[in-house]
Amino acid sequence: MKIVPLGAGQDVGRSCVLVTLGGKTIMFDCGMHMGYNDERRFPDFNHITTTGDFTSRIDAVVITHFHLDHCGALPHFSEQRGYHGPIYMTPPTKAICPILLEDFRKITVERKGETGFFTSQHIKDCMKKVVPLHLHETVWVDDELELRAYYAGHVLGAAMVYARCGNESVVYTGDYNMTPDRHLGAAWIDRVRPDVLITETTYGTTIRDSKRARERDFLEKVHACVARGGKVLIPCFALGRAQELCILIEIYW
Secondary structure (H helix, E strand, O other), X not given: OEEEEEEOOOOOOOOEEEEEEOOEEEEEOOOOOOOOOOHHHOOOHHHOOOOOOHHHHOOEEEOOOOOHXXXXXXXXXXXXXXXXXXXXXXXXXXXHHHHHHHHHHHHHHHHOOOOOOOOHHHHHHHHOOEEEOOEOOEEEOOOOEEEEEEEOOOOOOOEEEEEEEOOEEEEEOOOOOOOOOOOOOOOOOOOOOOOEEEOXXXXXXXXXXXXXXXXXXXXXXXXXXXXXXXXXXXXXXOOOHHHHHHHHHHHHO
């Protein structure tokens, strides 16, 4: 087995990991680094090949969820760099991905004036290559390579992926959440025994207050502000986090 991180190795953002098992190669995630505005925003695809023949080198691309650090480079890779193979993601991810990609394209091109970025048509053409990957469903990429998705929590449609080819197997978690909240449950996976586990460690060295303590502190601050006649502005992700906060505040009120 061979594992090559093209992004998110000792870094947060641009998640993209190549895994070769049993002679087959999978690209797990194809994200964008939100901290760069040059070629460093995308994974180093030239490490795969400098000839541009990505389709013969990669058997499948698997996207774990719709956040841009996990899917933001996908239209660039498929439509501008020429990958024409299958792309797997869950149906909710397929539904939400183009919305976030188009939103970011508008900001990058129409507001910042960048050129050479992927277009709205690129996003649409990219989504036509997507093959639905339902939770707990085994999908065969070909006669040897199988994929199976498991519930990851985190955001709507997020999946952990088990891949097996021959006698070799791997689990790639993407981002996952073991603490259930008000609109999503905790991650869950079968008792699989992969040869390698590839997992996110964004908060691996962080000791956080309990969820209940953080929510109580947040609600007390909101209540105090509103009681004084003020307005509360909350910068947060519009998809997922905003809904969770709305449910939290509704229950409190």
